[in-house]
Amino acid sequence: MATEKQNSTTVPTGDTLVDRLKVLIHSVLSNRRCAVGLTLLTPIVILTVLAPIIAPYNPTETHMGAQLASPGGKFLLGTDHLGRDLFSRVLYGGRSSLLLGVTSTGLAMSMGVPIGVFSGYIGGRVDELIMRLMDTLMSIPSLLLALLIVAMMGPGLFNAVIAIATVYTPRIARVVRSSTLSVKQEEFIRAAEARGESRLYICFREILPNISSPVIVEGSIRVGFAILTGASLSFLGLGTQPPTPDWGYMISTAYDHLWSTIWYWLWPSVWLGATILGFNLLGDGLRDVLDPRVEESKVM
Amino acid sequence: MSHESYPTDRKNWNSILEVDSLSVTYETPTGGVQALRDVSLSLETGETVGIVGESGSGKSTLALSLLQYLDDNGQVTNGSIQFKDREIQNLPKVELQNLRGKQIAHVPQDPNTSLNPSLCVGEQISETIREHEDVTNQEARERMHEILKTVRIGDPEYNAERYPHELSGGMQQRVLIAMALSCNPELLILDEPTTGLDVTTQAKILDLIQELKDSFDTAIILITHDLSVIAETCDRVTILYAGEVMEQGPVTEIFNNPANPYTQGLLAAIPRVKEDRKLNPIPGKIPDLTEISDGCIFAERCEFSERDCKSGEITTEVVDERTNHQTRCRRWSDAIEDPIEPDIEPDRSSASTSSEELLKAEDVKKYFGENSFFDQIFGGEPPVKAVDGVDLTVNKGETLGLVGESGCGKSTLGSTLLKLLDITDGEITFNGENINSLDSSGLQEFRSNAQIVFQNPHSSLNPRKRVGNQLKRPLKLLTDSNNDERHERMSELLDQVGLDSNYASRYPHELSGGEKQRVAIARAFAAQPAFIVLDEPVSSLDVSVQATILNLLSMLREEYNSSYLFISHDLSVVKHISDRIAVMYLGEIVEVGSQKSIFEPPYHPYTRALLSANPDLDPNRESDRVQLEGNVPSPRDPPSGCPFHTRCPQYMGAKCEHQEPELKTIETDDGDTHQIACHLDEEELADEISR
Numbered sequence: 001m002a003t004e005k006q007n008s009t010t011v012p013t014g015d016t017l018v019d020r021l022k023v024l025i026h027s028v029l030s031n032r033r034c035a036v037g038l039t040l041l042t043p044i045v046i047l048t049v050l051a052p053i054i055a056p057y058n059p060t061e062t063h064m065g066a067q068l069a070s071p072g073g074k075f076l077l078g079t080d081h082l083g084r085d086l087f088s089r090v091l092y093g094g095r096s097s098l099l100l101g102v103t104s105t106g107l108a109m110s111m112g113v114p115i116g117v118f119s120g121y122i123g124g125r126v127d128e129l130i131m132r133l134m135d136t137l138m139s140i141p142s143l144l145l146a147l148l149i150v151a152m153m154g155p156g157l158f159n160a161v162i163a164i165a166t167v168y169t170p171r172i173a174r175v176v177r178s179s180t181l182s183v184k185q186e187e188f189i190r191a192a193e194a195r196g197e198s199r200l201y202i203c204f205r206e207i208l209p210n211i212s213s214p215v216i217v218e219g220s221i222r223v224g225f226a227i228l229t230g231a232s233l234s235f236l237g238l239g240t241q242p243p244t245p246d247w248g249y250m251i252s253t254a255y256d257h258l259w260s261t262i263w264y265w266l267w268p269s270v271w272l273g274a275t276i277l278g279f280n281l282l283g284d285g286l287r288d289v290l291d292p293r294v295e296e297s298k299v300m
Numbered sequence: 301m302s303h304e305s306y307p308t309d310r311k312n313w314n315s316i317l318e319v320d321s322l323s324v325t326y327e328t329p330t331g332g333v334q335a336l337r338d339v340s341l342s343l344e345t346g347e348t349v350g351i352v353g354e355s356g357s358g359k360s361t362l363a364l365s366l367l368q369y370l371d372d373n374g375q376v377t378n379g380s381i382q383f384k385d386r387e388i389q390n391l392p393k394v395e396l397q398n399l400r401g402k403q404i405a406h407v408p409q410d411p412n413t414s415l416n417p418s419l420c421v422g423e424q425i426s427e428t429i430r431e432h433e434d435v436t437n438q439e440a441r442e443r444m445h446e447i448l449k450t451v452r453i454g455d456p457e458y459n460a461e462r463y464p465h466e467l468s469g470g471m472q473q474r475v476l477i478a479m480a481l482s483c484n485p486e487l488l489i490l491d492e493p494t495t496g497l498d499v500t501t502q503a504k505i506l507d508l509i510q511e512l513k514d515s516f517d518t519a520i521i522l523i524t525h526d527l528s529v530i531a532e533t534c535d536r537v538t539i540l541y542a543g544e545v546m547e548q549g550p551v552t553e554i555f556n557n558p559a560n561p562y563t564q565g566l567l568a569a570i571p572r573v574k575e576d577r578k579l580n581p582i583p584g585k586i587p588d589l590t591e592i593s594d595g596c597i598f599a600e601r602c603e604f605s606e607r608d609c610k611s612g613e614i615t616t617e618v619v620d621e622r623t624n625h626q627t628r629c630r631r632w633s634d635a636i637e638d639p640i641e642p643d644i645e646p647d648r649s650s651a652s653t654s655s656e657e658l659l660k661a662e663d664v665k666k667y668f669g670e671n672s673f674f675d676q677i678f679g680g681e682p683p684v685k686a687v688d689g690v691d692l693t694v695n696k697g698e699t700l701g702l703v704g705e706s707g708c709g710k711s712t713l714g715s716t717l718l719k720l721l722d723i724t725d726g727e728i729t730f731n732g733e734n735i736n737s738l739d740s741s742g743l744q745e746f747r748s749n750a751q752i753v754f755q756n757p758h759s760s761l762n763p764r765k766r767v768g769n770q771l772k773r774p775l776k777l778l779t780d781s782n783n784d785e786r787h788e789r790m791s792e793l794l795d796q797v798g799l800d801s802n803y804a805s806r807y808p809h810e811l812s813g814g815e816k817q818r819v820a821i822a823r824a825f826a827a828q829p830a831f832i833v834l835d836e837p838v839s840s841l842d843v844s845v846q847a848t849i850l851n852l853l854s855m856l857r858e859e860y861n862s863s864y865l866f867i868s869h870d871l872s873v874v875k876h877i878s879d880r881i882a883v884m885y886l887g888e889i890v891e892v893g894s895q896k897s898i899f900e901p902p903y904h905p906y907t908r909a910l911l912s913a914n915p916d917l918d919p920n921r922e923s924d925r926v927q928l929e930g931n932v933p934s935p936r937d938p939p940s941g942c943p944f945h946t947r948c949p950q951y952m953g954a955k956c957e958h959q960e961p962e963l964k965t966i967e968t969d970d971g972d973t974h975q976i977a978c979h980l981d982e983e984e985l986a987d988e989i990s991r
Contacts, residue, residue, distance in 0.1 A: 187754035
């Protein structure tokens with residue numbers, strides 16, 4: 001990091017970084033998938049973050065006599081079987097769902113990226129050993145593995161985050177490793193070896209910046225999957241614990257009242273679906289935007 | 301050759317293709333790129349026209365527009381293309397399909413990606429025949445076998461059943477040519493037919509094109525960046541620069557009597573085997589084609605340009621009516637009178653090289669495919685013997701050229717000498733110390749003294765780092781310097797490689813290929829190394845840029861008194877820069893000696909074949925080549941005895957097959973050490989071989 005700082009003072013920098021950022025933002029917005037993804041995500045994130053301000057009721061407050069109410073009137077989106085305001089619960093539920101999605105993905109990335117880069121760059125036996133280990137983890141269906149881990153550690157949001165991170169680490173490591181393998185062939189890596197750079201420097205200063213695009217794309221798609229897995233865990237009662245609202249948990253309890261009202265399961269499902277779709281579209285779009293081949297053809 | 305006798309009245313000729321004042325523009329977000337402007341071209345039946353140009357000259361665009369195959373964003377804005385007196389633009393799709401393949405055939409550039417990997421090659425050819433002609437399967441197959449025979453593929457019945465990956469690059473190229481010829485086209489477009497092939501393979505393809513010219517009356521358009529390919533095969537040549545035709549005329553006229561400063565510049569920038577001369581690079585770079593300024597497109601880089609060259613419209617002027625030699629230059633008579641010609645280079649003084657040993661390699665071996673765990677259990681293949689027992693010395697201040705065809709292990713040897721790859725066996729000493737037993741400070745010392753420059757400038761710089769940082773990094777790592785000193789040294793380095801200091805803040809993608817290579821060279825020189833491995837540093841560059849880089853390397857060599865190991869497949873380039881040359885075949889050095897002695901008899905039979913395959917810029921040279929039979933054997937399983945015996949034209953029998961020849965010293969008049977690894981005696985090696 002130190003060298004970067006020195007340079008910004010000694011070298012008269014152009015606005016290339018700012019320009020590149022501008023170009024990036026422009027191309028993100030002009031990419032249809034990205035735009036739709038962002039349109040879905042932005043209101044959800046804003047509503048979730050501002051839940052304490054917007055929410056008309058305490059999400060855990062029960063209203064006797066108003067169970068399973070339809071939307072309208074006192075309750076904007078209706079109430080659940082205990083008479084809790086669905087709108088407030090959906091807003092607050094996003095907090096744990098989004099938190100779970102983002103933190104577990106972040107944790108998975110912070111483990112998977114170094115493993116992938118290191119394994120890919122070192123190669124040979126070390127690589128084989130690490131990758132066989134990752135393959136073993138990947139061969140277990142993701143929900144089953146997550147269940148196993150939560151079952152061992154006990155239910156709860158924090159443990160669900162750990163479980164999901166463990167499930168996704170090998171997948172991220174795989175993607176990162178394959179990108180690393182292609183960058184490793186580049187001659188600037190051999191030039192770095194020829195001047196005696198340490199492995200750590202080559203991994204994280206030479207290779208990592210060049211694989212940032214696939215890492216970002218993988219990450220944004222993974223958030224969607226992580227929320228889904230988290231919701232499944234909550235659905236099974238192993239994630240967020242009642243009475244804390246959570247989309248997955250809400251859907252799970254709504255399951256019992258499927259024939260009484262559609263509103264109870266509709267709202268959390270819509271929110272969950274829109275979020276997952278949003279992250280997936282954003283990831284897909286970012287893949288197009290950050291793809292150097294597409295970028296080059298634009299420059300041409 | 302047919303171009304000696306041109307009839308005075310060209311109207312008598314049977315013109316097959318007339319391109320008149322063609323302009324093509326590509327729409328891009330940054331504006332329209334005018335890739336071709338006012339290009340006129342005509343082709344007679346049976347004639348071979350070469351189109352030469354550097355990258356960005358529009359030669360591929362020209363080929364694609366002849367096929368009506370431009371990319372979606374490309375558009376013909378002006379001009380006509382008439383094939384047999386018929387305008388082919390805006391033809392209905394059905395007619396166009398009939399035209400392509402049947403009447404106009406195209407041989408694409410890269411045989412590796414142009415053949416369908418999952419169909420055997422015979423099927424791909426007969427498919428083309430069935431598509432265009434009303435024939436039965438049996439007839440198509442017979443035709444296919446015939447065509448394969450025509451392109452000199454031995455045992456067509458057997459080879460037709462091969463899949464593309466089972467054939468060598470040269471064979472694949474032949475199959476593509478066969479496919480193009482399968483429907484007896486009237487016009488054949490060859491797009492860089494020999495690019496990426498080894499010289500010996502290239503020689504065979506060129507001979508094949510020569511034969512096809514004689515036996516078919518197909519008109520051929522040959523597109524290439526390599527002037528020597530044109531000299532060997534074409535009747536007429538069109539020189540393209542930045543989308544305009546600079547000069548066109550018969551090959552002999554253009555090569556012996558060029559009437560355009562650009563052509564002269566190109567010819568002066570190419571190193572030749574026959575003579576020692578300085579290289580005159582063309583200054584500047586190809587202009588941006590989004591904004592075309594008035595006047596001559598080449599004026600900015602031209603020695604002859606005067607003020608009026610930069611205004612008005614430059615028209616095509618006729619140099620010689622009789623041969624239809626045309627040039628797009630106002631000062632062509634000045635250019636003919638006082639042509640750009642490189643000086644004869646004095647022999648590089650032997651004073652600059654000493655006899656003090658810098659690097660010595662003894663019996664160096666590098667095998668690949670040390671089997672992985674699973675391979676060991678299940679029994680893997682034998683290792684690839686990329687370098688198999690090489691002895692080599694590089695003296696202080698000396699440049700050792702290392703030549704050989706692709707896959708001979710020359711790059712592996714270069715990397716092994718720098719300890720970038722772990723050595724399998726043998727010993728390398730640098731400055732008297734064995735580099736395998738260096739401790740970490742010794743290794744750092746070695747790294748600062750031994751550097752490398754790679755072939756591909758686009759991959760040798762980290763795209764995410766500014767040029768300045770990439771130059772400072774080795775200084776920080778390998779020298780004892782503070783930040784200010786590093787900054788100063790970085791500016792000095794940029795200056796030495798001829799780049800402005802504002803390049804320090806640029807990212808690699810803002811640089812051209814030649815500029816990137818300069819930065820890569822500057823980076824290698826940063827810690828003032830005594831020894832630099834140059835791994836094909838100019839092979840992916842255009843001719844005029846190549847000359848600049850070669851001159852830069854010579855200049856830096858004087859400045860730093862460094863030694864080079866110059867790895868290349870191009871004999872002319874190696875001859876130009878080297879003091880001594882080593883010839884490598886299948887992981888072994890077969891001949892080593894002074895630059896002069898390699899190019900004079902006695903030769904190792906392999907060197908002789910390489911030399912005769914090296915294409916020449918002299919259009920009058922009679923093709924007289926030593927042809928090598930067969931393919932390079934696999935380095936997994938190299939032949940016993942002499943590695944070259946399977947292809948050697950002077951093969952003697954059992955001795956070659958069983959006994960491995962040692963490098964033996966040949967006496968020379970001037971005391972050079974000239975060594976050849978061959979069982980033949982000196983006279984046999986020097987003799988003209990009879991064929």
